[in-house]
Amino acid sequence: MxxxxxxxxxxxxxxxxxxxxxxxxxxxxxxxxxxxxxxxxxAGKLNITYVREANSNQIAIDNVALLPFANGSASTDKFIVPISRRALNGIALAGISVDILNISTTLTGADIISGFTPARATVRNTVGTTPTPKDSKITGAPYKKRGESKSYTFPFGTKITNGSYAEIRGAIIAGVSDADTNRSVSFQNEILR
Structure with missing residues (x-):
């Protein structure tokens, strides 16, 4: 919990x-x-369900190619990773681009199918600032939810030159926060298996 x-x-x-x-x-x-x-x-006696809005469903899963951070700067091997089509369509809403994420939607025969988990950025875009009263489904306690929000999770990778994790992360943060105070971003590190 x-x-x-x-x-x-x-x-x-x-x-x-x-x-x-x-x-x-x-x-x-x-x-x-x-x-x-x-x-x-x-104890499992209370069954809780959340209804997902139709526009928050994944639609489909697509593949993109990226350079992993752990691959080293000398390698140009791109690895194929999944991304939801909904996230691909929401890149502009998140204030970023495929160039900032260092992902390619064009796959080639040279790209490698990977078994690792890429670094990910989850961008939350809150629409509206008027709090809405809600009751917790778990405790029943009242709370106020700040506006409706949508989140998108994007894999991201490095560049062949000047692509440290800190630099790419900084570029994503700058894009997400640029001219929009209702966005936030969190990160998950790349995991090698």
Missing amino acids: TKRFNNLNAALKYLRPTTAAIDAPTPDAPTGSQLKQFQDFK
Whole structure:
């Protein structure tokens, strides 16, 4: 479970009497409480579904080619990695381009099918700033959601020259934040197998 549930997990532990054995079952939280709803969720008694908007579906998976960071600057071997067509269509909305990501949508016979996970940038584009009241499906607690948002995940690679991870990451951050304060970006490192 994520950090945001640490306090609820601790509260469930504190429901047990101090004299109870370590492996004793946790008693039920008070009926109707946020803690009870979380306890039911954690026990698998609460089935939660989220309806995905039609325009957030992947549509299809395409392939692009890129130079991995771990390949070394002397190598020109491009590796084939997957990307959703929705993300490819959303590159301009994210404020970046295939040139900034160092990906090629034109594949050649020389490109290598890879078994590694490329570095990825996930760009979140929030539309509207008016908070909307919502209730958590996990705890039932009310909160305010800031505008509707769409996110896109893009693989990215290096250049043959001047393409360190820090430089490419900086270029992506500059593109995402350029003239738009409602965008944010997070990164995942490349993983070799």
